[in-house]
Amino acid sequence: MTTPEARLLRRVTTASVTVAVVLIALKLAATLSTNAISLMASLIDSTMDLFASLVTLIAVRIALQPPDEDHRFGHGKAEPLAALAQATFIAGSGAFLFLEAIQRLIRPQPIDAADLGIMVMLVSMLTTAGLVLFQRYVIRKTRSPAIKADAAHYTADFLINAATIAALWIAHQGIEWIDPIFGAIVGGFVLFSAWQVGRAALDQLMDREVLDGSESRIHDLATAHPSVHAADHIRTRMAGRTMIIQLYIYLDNHLDLANAHVIGDEVAANIQKGFPGADVLIHEEPYHPETAPHI
Structure with a gap:
């Protein structure tokens, strides 16, 4: 269509x-x-x-x-x-x-x-x-x-x-x-x-990073979710008219894989509200206070 x-x-x-x-x-x-x-x-x-x-x-x-x-x-x-x-x-x-x-x-x-x-x-x-x-x-x-x-x-x-x-x-x-x-x-x-x-x-x-303040906005949108302790490894590029966004989010250790993916999908949907049409790929990581990045 x-x-x-x-x-x-x-x-x-x-x-x-x-x-x-x-x-x-x-x-x-x-x-x-x-x-x-x-x-x-x-x-x-x-x-x-x-x-x-x-x-x-x-x-x-x-x-x-x-x-x-x-x-x-x-x-x-x-x-x-x-x-x-x-x-x-x-x-x-x-x-x-x-x-x-x-x-x-x-x-x-x-x-x-x-x-x-x-x-x-x-x-x-x-x-x-x-x-x-x-x-x-x-x-x-x-x-x-x-x-x-x-x-x-x-x-x-x-x-x-x-x-x-x-x-x-x-x-x-x-x-x-x-x-x-x-x-x-x-x-x-x-x-x-x-x-x-x-x-x-x-x-x-050449897949140059999108240098317009997007990384900071993506970080704020990801960490706005109450279950996300931190976010990093944020990468962006443009493929024609589509913005490609990749990032890590850090979640509680006790979460099972299914719940972690549900949270990841919710974070991706929130990011897509700020970047309509973006292709968002999220990697969920367990949160360790001593090694994880801070918000």
């Missing part, structure tokens, strides 16, 4: 690809008409966004597949893999754009039909703004790293589109060197965005 989250993820990835195709068509026509490096910068960025959005679309559909015999922990890591691929696409477009801007500085070229370029960029801004608002809504509902990476691209696009309008207007006033300067700045910004997206993806793929 398809869940509301799955439906949202499918819709937003389809919307992302559709917007990318529309923007590429608009910007290609404007670039051919104006010969502006700033518009070429935006076109290249949108082209890379299309590739990234296609990767995201495929990855999200893979990640939504349930666990099977070969993937007992599910397919969640398809999403950070998609984000890493996006970072590669973005880095390539940024490097190409930076080099093209340097060539235009050495061999300046005039800009034609600036009014057309500005109109196209205004339409691009409105379209991009609508997509980003939808993506942010989906991120709040699903915490998808792939959609978060995609939204980062389009948020940057919105700012780039606004700056492109300014660059076109200034260049049209006769200050043509501003166009390649702007292209070089955007190229640097795109490379920086690629580094941010790639770093976040690698953190997930």
Whole structure:
């Protein structure tokens, strides 16, 4: 059965690809008409966004597949893999754009039909703004790293589109060197965005600890149970949109195995209230005051 989250993820990835195709068509026509490096910068960025959005679309559909015999922990890591691929696409477009801007500085070229370029960029801004608002809504509902990476691209696009309008207007006033300067700045910004997206993806793929205060919150939720004397060995990581939590809890020595597991299940349920959707694994240990950790 398809869940509301799955439906949202499918819709937003389809919307992302559709917007990318529309923007590429608009910007290609404007670039051919104006010969502006700033518009070429935006076109290249949108082209890379299309590739990234296609990767995201495929990855999200893979990640939504349930666990099977070969993937007992599910397919969640398809999403950070998609984000890493996006970072590669973005880095390539940024490097190409930076080099093209340097060539235009050495061999300046005039800009034609600036009014057309500005109109196209205004339409691009409105379209991009609508997509980003939808993506942010989906991120709040699903915490998808792939959609978060995609939204980062389009948020940057919105700012780039606004700056492109300014660059076109200034260049049209006769200050043509501003166009390649702007292209070089955007190229640097795109490379920086690629580094941010790639770093976040690698953190997930390398099972980096979730460093946002989660350990302290998990400890407090576990020790809030009246039968838990202490908790330690708390470990966390992300597998796509799912947070994996592991910990030890210390219980009275006289408890039998069945009761210990009942308490463990109650503690896991309490932790899941604080971390909805988390996969919680608890190891029950006998409590020895002289060796067990203190609350």
